[in-house]
Amino acid sequence: MQQLSTWLVGFPGLIWSVDIPRSRLRVFNQWPFPGLDAPRLLKDAPFRKKTVRREDYPLLVEFWDMLGARLPAAVSFHVNGVASPLIIQGWPGPDELYYGLLKEAFLPATYASGGFPGTCQMHLGGAGYPVFAFDAATGAILTANEAAGTLFGAGASLAKGGFFLADIVPGGRTGPLREAGEKALEEDVWAGTLTFGNAQGSTFRAKVRLTPCGGGGAVRVALLNIPDSGGAAVTLRTEDDGFDGVPLREGLERLYARHAGELDGLMFSDIRSARGRVVVHGVGPAFRNLDWGAVHAYEGTIAQDIERFGLHSLTVDETLDSIKTIDWVLFTPHGVRSYFAKPFYGPSGLHAVLILASLKPGTFGPDAERRFADIMYPFESLVASWRKTSAGDAEGKGNRSSS
Numbered sequence: 440m441q442q443l444s445t446w447l448v449g450f451p452g453l454i455w456s457v458d459i460p461r462s463r464l465r466v467f468n469q470w471p472f473p474g475l476d477a478p479r480l481l482k483d484a485p486f487r488k489k490t491v492r493r494e495d496y497p498l499l500v501e502f503w504d505m506l507g508a509r510l511p512a513a514v515s516f517h518v519n520g521v522a523s524p525l526i527i528q529g530w531p532g533p534d535e536l537y538y539g540l541l542k543e544a545f546l547p548a549t550y551a552s553g554g555f556p557g558t559c560q561m562h563l564g565g566a567g568y569p570v571f572a573f574d575a576a577t578g579a580i581l582t583a584n585e586a587a588g589t590l591f592g593a594g595a596s597l598a599k600g601g602f603f604l605a606d607i608v609p610g611g612r613t614g615p616l617r618e619a620g621e622k623a624l625e626e627d628v629w630a631g632t633l634t635f636g637n638a639q640g641s642t643f644r645a646k647v648r649l650t651p652c653g654g655g656g657a658v659r660v661a662l663l664n665i666p667d668s669g670g671a672a673v674t675l676r677t678e679d680d681g682f683d684g685v686p687l688r689e690g691l692e693r694l695y696a697r698h699a700g701e702l703d704g705l706m707f708s709d710i711r712s713a714r715g716r717v718v719v720h721g722v723g724p725a726f727r728n729l730d731w732g733a734v735h736a737y738e739g740t741i742a743q744d745i746e747r748f749g750l751h752s753l754t755v756d757e758t759l760d761s762i763k764t765i766d767w768v769l770f771t772p773h774g775v776r777s778y779f780a781k782p783f784y785g786p787s788g789l790h791a792v793l794i795l796a797s798l799k800p801g802t803f804g805p806d807a808e809r810r811f812a813d814i815m816y817p818f819e820s821l822v823a824s825w826r827k828t829s830a831g832d833a834e835g836k837g838n839r840s841s842s
Contacts, residue, residue, distance in 0.1 A: 452541055456539070491516055580602040609636040609642045615633055619715065683824045691707060702723060741780045754779050759771065775796045776797060
């Protein structure tokens with residue numbers, strides 16, 4: 440153990456691990472690299488986007504895709520103001536952990552993930568899930584991996600040209616996919632839900648992430664969640680529970696009041712993944728200064744992790760150790776240090792998440808759902824009632840048109 444400790448102290452880079460379902464980072468050593476807060480680069484996505492050269496940022500987005508899929512990956516990139524490139528490399532370990540290192544990259548500048556200098560940076564064939572790239576201007580499919588070819592019934596031919604988005608989107612309704620591609624080119628990443636057609640002629644909706652790749656208007660599409668056909672959706676309860684017709688803010692405040700001594704905030708996240716965003720409504724001291732109905736990108740949210748990993752619930756013990764974007768743009772600015780999140784489903788899938796927040800780390804243990812069970816069913820009823828009312832519809836429409 441003494442030899443290992445000595446090796447860690449002297450290692451010329453940062454050694455880290457991520458608990459994937461909890462999105463929690465752990466670092467094993469210190470690495471003082473001039474001009475860079477290395478642990479923050481791994482944890483804080485907004486900081487990462489601001490720090491990394493724009494042309495390299497999509498590489499790191501794709502690296503995080505591979506991390507979430509528990510696949511080995513490596514990417515070299517540059518940070519602003521630093522001449523030498525860096526390399527981040529990771530590999531899956533036991534117990535849903537992912538290990539990695541971050542260090543200077545003594546490699547040719549053309550090096551990309553997996554050692555391929557390819558046009559779309561991340562080697563498509565290395566991903567176990569469907570990935571393809573298309574030209575945003577023409578809709579032509581430029582390349583695809585084997586999983587995408589199988590899914591869309593084109594086999595290896597999908598990667599060889601001659602196919603267009605209209606061949607994999609039912610009814611030729613390619614507008615949403617192309618619009619998402621344009622947003623990805625403008626904003627470096629877009630995540631949400633889109634519709635496709637499979638080899639059996641059926642349509643399905645999948646969670647996707649789009650990133651620019653290789654320059655020249657090419658867009659990489661990764662299908663991260665493909666639902667099993669015929670899966671039954673869990674529907675929200677519609678029993679009254681005393682919340683039928685209650686305004687949303689009043690209802691959330693009543694639910695918060697039940698545990699005001701244990702919580703610092705309660706939040707309803709309205710999931711709109713088809714539009715690539717979530718809309719949040721919070722009550723309690725922690726969210727006193729939060730705009731009612733604030734809109735956030737779906738990318739990097741609690742909902743995205745819940746859907747990607749099929750989680751029954753999600754507990755974050757310390758937001759300052761989190762790698763989720765939403766924790767750094769929504770929770771840490773309001774002083775939230777830990778939270779418990781519970782998903783709720785309707786006929787179209789996940790559409791609501793209840794979040795219980797604390798200003799102290801480690802507030803929620805494995806018994807959180809039992810401790811706050813008296814909130815769960817009333818929350819379902821409140822949301823169901825809100826969605827049925829004209830006020831809820833008007834509020835939802837207002838939020839939908841806000842971006």
